[in-house]
Amino acid sequence: MDQNKLFVAGLPWAxxxxxxxxxxxxxxxxxxxxxxxxxETQRSKGFGFVTFKNAEDAKKALDMNxxxxxxxxxVVNVARPREERSNSFRRDR
Numbered sequence: 001m002d003q004n005k006l007f008v009a010g011l012p013w014a015x016x017x018x019x020x021x022x023x024x025x026x027x028x029x030x031x032x033x034x035x036x037x038x039x040e041t042q043r044s045k046g047f048g049f050v051t052f053k054n055a056e057d058a059k060k061a062l063d064m065n066x067x068x069x070x071x072x073x074x075v076v077n078v079a080r081p082r083e084e085r086s087n088s089f090r091r092d093r
Contacts, residue, residue, distance in 0.1 A: 006052075011047060011074070
């Protein structure tokens with residue numbers, strides 16, 4: 001499991017990749033910050049991922065858990081691997 005990558009939920013709807021990076025940059029060097037967008041509406045889904053250069057900085061950034069940003073409370077955890085999805089529902093069928 002990658003201890004450098006954090007899952008961040010409860011993001012303000014207006015946040016983008018750059019502002020997410022800025023929000024967490026106080027904790028260390030970030031290699032990637034991504035807000036997950038809805039494919040159809042191109043609007044934020046309210047969560048994203050922040051990857052730090054090293055695990056120590058990521059651990060410090062866990063302090064952002066339960067912090068309020070623009071009226072929303074953040075949930076910050078170490079990211080877990082994505083679980084396999086069932087192919088029982090597919091749009092292309």
